[in-house]
């Protein structure tokens with residue numbers, strides 16, 4: 364039986380562990396805290412799933428495939444992990460990123476529609492189309508209950524025979540050291556998210572991201588309210604899920620952050636920025652109060668492309684999610700499992716070559732500073 368150690372029980376590590384266990388591998392999953400712990404990037408209450416990725420069709424196809432993966436996972440456990448609320452892109456530039464995305468969706472046969480800005484009023488209890496050139500609507504995009512999905516995935520992995528080891532792992536040649544124990548396996552996959560820069564020489568920048576949910580009247584609830592993204596304003600959100608409030612927050616890159624000990628309180632500037640967007644786009648919500656907030660972190664590569672790379676024979680790093688990795692997890696796990704098994708080489712884009720700084724794969728064209 365082939366054996367593998369996966370380090371990190373975020374959504375990437377847990378999904379990969381589950382996939383490998385269900386395809387005949389003996390799997391050990393090492394986690395320093397608990398699957399779904401609040402420092403994880405995967406522990407956000409919610410994450411968006413959308414297929415639009417500008418001109419890039421690789422990620423668009425993966426997201427579309429992952430949607431089915433989330434639906435299957437939800438059916439397996441009898442929970443709505445994925446809420447197919449639809450998503451509206453608020454396009455400011457008639458020739459911008461959203462237009463490029465529509466071209467790619469067209470090519471791939473992924474459903475979408477283009478609407479006049481005023482038609483947004485059909486989807487929100489109150490809405491102002493200021494500054495918008497058009498709307499791109501993805502009817503099958505939506506919202507994932509992220510923290511819950513991460514815990515469920517890790518539980519399914521242990522049910523499928525994965526051994527969960529609690530402790531902080533250190534690279535030890537081709538092995539993994541946890542405390543005094545040295546673990547060995549045919550393959551090792553490091554999926555440690557924002558912590559990985561401490562152990563491997565990777566082109567990673569970790570930034571603090573404040574997430575805000577606002578107290579709103581009950582008519583602003585998912586699935587009645589779709590998710591939305593204003594790419595050029597670096598703002599995104601969705602209606603209230605599970606009573607934590609309507610998400611409206613910025614996708615702009617925050618200040619450098621240390622994931623283990625960094626202070627997890629949101630900045631007043633983030634609150635002001637999100638509040639002013641809320642007021643501008645959804646005037647009835649002017650003056651809403653923050654109901655719930657979270658501090659999370661992005662593990663950014665220079666070009667927002669992920670890292671899937673064999674650093675030495677049998678040892679892989681799987682990280683640099685760059686703030687857009689959650690939605691893909693079920694389909695990405697299938698892809699990475701086949702790469703680790705040697706069935707296919709990873710895409711060159713995921714290597715450790717010199718990377719040209721660029722943005723756009725996230726829901727934001729903007730970087731801080």
Ligand SMILES: Cc1cc2nc3c(=O)[nH]c(=O)nc-3n(C[C@H](O)[C@H](O)[C@H](O)COP(=O)(O)OP(=O)(O)OC[C@H]3O[C@@H](n4cnc5c(N)ncnc54)[C@H](O)[C@@H]3O)c2cc1C
Pocket residue numbers: 370371372373374375376393394395396399400402403404405406407409410411412530531532533554555556557558559572573574659660661682684685686687688689690691
């Ligand atoms: C504010 C915010 C909003 C986002 N929005 C979206 C979105 O809308 N859509 C989307 O698709 N994506 C989104 N993302 C990105 C998404 O959350 C991440 O891509 C995804 O969660 C990354 O998962 P991961 O498993 O790689 O990392 P993590 O979830 O951080 O997990 C890494 C795990 O590894 C463990 N670990 C690390 N090192 C060790 C070690 N040495 N030993 C043991 N354990 C270790 C850590 O404790 C942690 O549990 C967002 C991210 C943030 C921060």
